[in-house]
Amino acid sequence: MENRFSPGRALSVDQVPQWDQETDVAIVGFGAAGSCAAIEALDAGMDVEVFEVASSHGGSAWWSGGEVYVGGNGGTSVQKEHGFEDQTDDFRTYLTMAGGPAADSERIELYAQNGVEHFEWLKSQGVTFKGTYLPGKWIEPTTDDTLIWSGNEKAWPFSAKAKPAPRGHTVQFKGWGGGKLLMDTLCEKAVALGANVHYSHRALCLVVDDSGAVRGLVVRGDGQEKFVKARKGVILAAGGFICNQDMVKRFVPEALACQQQVTGGNDDGAGIRMGISVGACTLNMQEFFATLPFFPPESLVKGIFINERGQRFINEDTYHGRVAHYVLRQPNGKVWLLVDNEIFGRPMLQPNIEIAAVGETWGEVEEQLGLEPGSLTTTVDEFNRHAAQEQDPYFHKAAEWLKPLTTPPFAALSYCAGDFEGHAFTLGGLATRPTGEVLNADGDAIPGLYAAGRTACGLPRWGEGYSSGLSLGDSTFFGRQAGMSAAKA
Amino acid sequence: MENRFSPGRALSVDQVPQWDQETDVAIVGFGAAGSCAAIEALDAGMDVEVFEVASSHGGSAWWSGGEVYVGGNGGTSVQKEHGFEDQTDDFRTYLTMAGGPAADSERIELYAQNGVEHFEWLKSQGVTFKGTYLPGKWIEPTTDDTLIWSGNEKAWPFSAKAKPAPRGHTVQFKGWGGGKLLMDTLCEKAVALGANVHYSHRALCLVVDDSGAVRGLVVRGDGQEKFVKARKGVILAAGGFICNQDMVKRFVPEALACQQQVTGGNDDGAGIRMGISVGACTLNMQEFFATLPFFPPESLVKGIFINERGQRFINEDTYHGRVAHYVLRQPNGKVWLLVDNEIFGRPMLQPNIEIAAVGETWGEVEEQLGLEPGSLTTTVDEFNRHAAQEQDPYFHKAAEWLKPLTTPPFAALSYCAGDFEGHAFTLGGLATRPTGEVLNADGDAIPGLYAAGRTACGLPRWGEGYSSGLSLGDSTFFGRQAGMSAAKA
Numbered sequence: 001m002e003n004r005f006s007p008g009r010a011l012s013v014d015q016v017p018q019w020d021q022e023t024d025v026a027i028v029g030f031g032a033a034g035s036c037a038a039i040e041a042l043d044a045g046m047d048v049e050v051f052e053v054a055s056s057h058g059g060s061a062w063w064s065g066g067e068v069y070v071g072g073n074g075g076t077s078v079q080k081e082h083g084f085e086d087q088t089d090d091f092r093t094y095l096t097m098a099g100g101p102a103a104d105s106e107r108i109e110l111y112a113q114n115g116v117e118h119f120e121w122l123k124s125q126g127v128t129f130k131g132t133y134l135p136g137k138w139i140e141p142t143t144d145d146t147l148i149w150s151g152n153e154k155a156w157p158f159s160a161k162a163k164p165a166p167r168g169h170t171v172q173f174k175g176w177g178g179g180k181l182l183m184d185t186l187c188e189k190a191v192a193l194g195a196n197v198h199y200s201h202r203a204l205c206l207v208v209d210d211s212g213a214v215r216g217l218v219v220r221g222d223g224q225e226k227f228v229k230a231r232k233g234v235i236l237a238a239g240g241f242i243c244n245q246d247m248v249k250r251f252v253p254e255a256l257a258c259q260q261q262v263t264g265g266n267d268d269g270a271g272i273r274m275g276i277s278v279g280a281c282t283l284n285m286q287e288f289f290a291t292l293p294f295f296p297p298e299s300l301v302k303g304i305f306i307n308e309r310g311q312r313f314i315n316e317d318t319y320h321g322r323v324a325h326y327v328l329r330q331p332n333g334k335v336w337l338l339v340d341n342e343i344f345g346r347p348m349l350q351p352n353i354e355i356a357a358v359g360e361t362w363g364e365v366e367e368q369l370g371l372e373p374g375s376l377t378t379t380v381d382e383f384n385r386h387a388a389q390e391q392d393p394y395f396h397k398a399a400e401w402l403k404p405l406t407t408p409p410f411a412a413l414s415y416c417a418g419d420f421e422g423h424a425f426t427l428g429g430l431a432t433r434p435t436g437e438v439l440n441a442d443g444d445a446i447p448g449l450y451a452a453g454r455t456a457c458g459l460p461r462w463g464e465g466y467s468s469g470l471s472l473g474d475s476t477f478f479g480r481q482a483g484m485s486a487a488k489a
Numbered sequence: 490m491e492n493r494f495s496p497g498r499a500l501s502v503d504q505v506p507q508w509d510q511e512t513d514v515a516i517v518g519f520g521a522a523g524s525c526a527a528i529e530a531l532d533a534g535m536d537v538e539v540f541e542v543a544s545s546h547g548g549s550a551w552w553s554g555g556e557v558y559v560g561g562n563g564g565t566s567v568q569k570e571h572g573f574e575d576q577t578d579d580f581r582t583y584l585t586m587a588g589g590p591a592a593d594s595e596r597i598e599l600y601a602q603n604g605v606e607h608f609e610w611l612k613s614q615g616v617t618f619k620g621t622y623l624p625g626k627w628i629e630p631t632t633d634d635t636l637i638w639s640g641n642e643k644a645w646p647f648s649a650k651a652k653p654a655p656r657g658h659t660v661q662f663k664g665w666g667g668g669k670l671l672m673d674t675l676c677e678k679a680v681a682l683g684a685n686v687h688y689s690h691r692a693l694c695l696v697v698d699d700s701g702a703v704r705g706l707v708v709r710g711d712g713q714e715k716f717v718k719a720r721k722g723v724i725l726a727a728g729g730f731i732c733n734q735d736m737v738k739r740f741v742p743e744a745l746a747c748q749q750q751v752t753g754g755n756d757d758g759a760g761i762r763m764g765i766s767v768g769a770c771t772l773n774m775q776e777f778f779a780t781l782p783f784f785p786p787e788s789l790v791k792g793i794f795i796n797e798r799g800q801r802f803i804n805e806d807t808y809h810g811r812v813a814h815y816v817l818r819q820p821n822g823k824v825w826l827l828v829d830n831e832i833f834g835r836p837m838l839q840p841n842i843e844i845a846a847v848g849e850t851w852g853e854v855e856e857q858l859g860l861e862p863g864s865l866t867t868t869v870d871e872f873n874r875h876a877a878q879e880q881d882p883y884f885h886k887a888a889e890w891l892k893p894l895t896t897p898p899f900a901a902l903s904y905c906a907g908d909f910e911g912h913a914f915t916l917g918g919l920a921t922r923p924t925g926e927v928l929n930a931d932g933d934a935i936p937g938l939y940a941a942g943r944t945a946c947g948l949p950r951w952g953e954g955y956s957s958g959l960s961l962g963d964s965t966f967f968g969r970q971a972g973m974s975a976a977k978a
Contacts, residue, residue, distance in 0.1 A: 008931030442497030
């Protein structure tokens with residue numbers, strides 16, 4: 001019975017036996033994008049039905065750190081209070097660099113102009129931010145502070161083009177996992193405004209008419225299939241596809257190098273597949289967030305990564321996700337982090353990392369790793385010589401992370417393929433206008449269909465340019481856009 | 490009037506006013522894939538109508554070198570005659586490496602098993618091969634010889650995993666451009682068998698029924714729109730999308746670094762867009778063939794490429810297209826080819842390449858390039874020391890291309906961004922079964938729709954793994970598959 005419907009195959013409206021439910025706006029997924037889309041559609045006076053496959057709200061965002069990447073317009077209230085000026089020009093430049101070769105200038109412009117407003121909007125929905133600033137380099141704060149450096153802002157080449165400012169704004173939550181608080185607040189707000197949420201309801205496929213317009217969807221819940229008519233439109237906010245092994249293999253096989261999936265468990269790509277079924281075009285399906293958090297302790301950032309040729313390949317003070325992408329593409333998957341006794345520490349988030357070599361001289365380390373004589377030592381000598389002058393002419397690591405690696409014993413931590421635990425989620429998705437309309441291959445909007453969050457290809461679309469908080473910032477902001485657009489349809 | 494139809498939007502069969510033409514198999518595009526699809530469908534007794542947007546046959550393949558990449562099964566008649574054994578295992582391994590992270594093992598298996606048969610089939614269609622072997626490293630032969638080394642076979646890492654054999658089989662044609670002969674032969678054969686070819690006919694969109702099956706297409710020609718019913722199916726063989734600037738920007742922006750488009754002029758992505766319009770899924774849309782032919786003269790292969798850090802980054806004896814992809818991704822687009830007086834020559838295919846620096850010592854060259862003192866010279870010294878022993882432990886360049894760069898004057902040829910002419914075409918396309926059925930997002934076949942050639946994502950799907958002749962080999966072989974499958978539908 002269930003095989004009658006599949007996300008990759010749309011149902012013709014002529015084959016709908018009856019409409020079991022009717023609404024203005026139907027939303028698939030009740031996570032960051034879906035909840036914010038619901039709030040805006042409800043604010044515009046729409047009837048909203050939400051279909052969530054899980055038995056509770058929040059999606060993958062519920063499991064996140066609850067951090068939102070915003071800035072510009074001179075700065076948010078928190079940025080300003082702590083003395084960080086953040087002009088829109090710098091925010092735009094940073095986001096453009098972070099978007100990579102296929103950065104979407106229109107989407108970036110909308111976000112750069114309205115990031116501060118969006119932060120205020122989140123607060124007005126009841127999301128609480130303590131307003132404090134936490135210095136240092138964090139994967140995710142364990143305190144309940146607000147403002148952190150969460151991306152590549154202070155690292156070359158970003159720092160050379162855009163004035164750095166911290167832009168990670170984390171909800172007021174002690175310990176890891178502020179996403180719970182963020183999503184509880186947003187989802188409860190949507191419900192309070194009148195969202196009719198159906199949990200444990202799986203969206204099976206979209207319904208289209210002869211003109212190609214989306215008219216509704218088929219869902220399965222309460223043991224039956226239901227045909228849902230959406231007068232204004234359907235919003236796909238069903239997350240990415242990191243849980244779908246078949247899709248990962250087809251579209252983003254390089255992510256298979258990361259064992260850990262960053263997900264609430266339902267990123268099965270059904271939203272993306274439903275979009276494709278009605279002629280939507282996808283973008284950047286090969287891109288993914290990856291990280292192998294090689295710090296804390298922070299001191300490890302002062303180490304240097306080398307490949308099997310003894311070559312460095314990255315400024316180690318860039319965002320850990322950017323470092324990961326460079327590590328993943330080194331020849332034969334061979335990479336080591338070189339440290340001396342002064343900066344050594346066990347990687348707190350990678351407790352199983354092996355020490356591949358230890359020596360009283362770098363020559364011993366080189367020999368133990370089986371590297372070409374002189375390859376590692378030349379690189380370390382050159383690095384040390386420059387670091388002593390607080391310089392890194394080749395990779396432009398910032399001075400605060402430069403220190404000659406001259407205190408024995410010396411060690412090489414293995415980040416060779418298979419030796420670390422990578423974490424990944426997908427960044428590719430449906431092509432959309434910044435306002436949420438899903439686009440076909442000619443770049444025209446498909447009537448009645450909207451998408452946001454990781455179901456769409458949004459601001460975070462390039463693994464090398466990711467910053468913590470970018471996905472939540474994008475999902476909440478562009479979820480709102482999709483909700484407003486559907487309401488206006 | 491014409492705006493009523495667009496490739497990205499399928500037409501419902503309910504909106505077809507009348508069928509102006511009916512056929513068993515309708516083929517969009519009369520190039521390598523389309524002509525071979527037509528021949529097989531005709532051989533199976535089908536009525537075949539071909540719609541070609543150009544005023545003559547051959548597509549982009551007509552402008553190519555007329556080289557087909559085949560081998561395996563112990564070798565083709567030509568490989569065997571010249572003493573090259575080519576086992577299927579080696580051919581399969583090579584193709585798998587060449588396919589990159591998303592290599593399609595089923596497609597590779599079918600091709601590896603049947604490459605020799607396919608070569609015989611081409612001959613049986615009237616395509617002539619002289620049967621001779623031309624040693625050396627060629628971008629494309631200017632003689633009418635057959636067998637050449639046209640890929641990465643002898644270069645690391647390919648050579649370490651698969652026993653090398655030359656597999657480029659070029660039609661008997663003097664000078665560059667054997668594609669003319671290949672395509673004239675195949676297209677004339679299709680016509681002789683009964684293909685009804687409509688030149689100057691543009692495919693406007695596909696026609697689908699309520700179940701999602703493709704029932705035909707709308708074309709424009711002779712000043713009018715025509716509705717064409719395809720009883721068995723439509724085969725999309727309309728090439729890639731390198732001519733479509735908007736699609737290039739959206740899907741493969743990195744190809745914009747190459748000024749020259751490798752195309753007959755009609756690779757506008759209409760075939761891919763029509764597939765997307767009916768729910769097809771695309772693969773590897775970010776991938777492209779690129780080359781900057783830095784040789785001949787062959788002696789330049791003995792030079793070494795360095796980036797702005799003075800680092801080498803590739804074994805220079807790999808296929809020129811692989812070299813190009815490595816060049817294109819170096820930091821700040823800064824790359825130079827270092828040569829000494831013994832190997833120096835003007836790049837024949839890049840006559841405008843500038844000599845960025847000349848010196849009696851490598852130190853002078855380094856200084857003129859403005860590189861960090863010691864960066865270039867350390868790399869050259871290390872290379873020379875190993876080359877004198879016929880070794881390249883870091884990059885594994887083959888011994889025949891190793892020679893210390895020690896004869897002054899020394900020079901650096903600029904391959905910095907903007908200083909060379911890159912050539913590109915697209916490798917991403919519709920997801921298909923090896924037998925040609927176009928797949929939706931769930932991996933299920935869309936009834937009535939087939940694709941081959943660069944409209945599909947085929948064997949050549951990774952810029953770093955391309956070999957000359959792979960696209961023609963793929964297009965002709967999998968064009969045949971699509972023709973056979975449609976006939977059997």
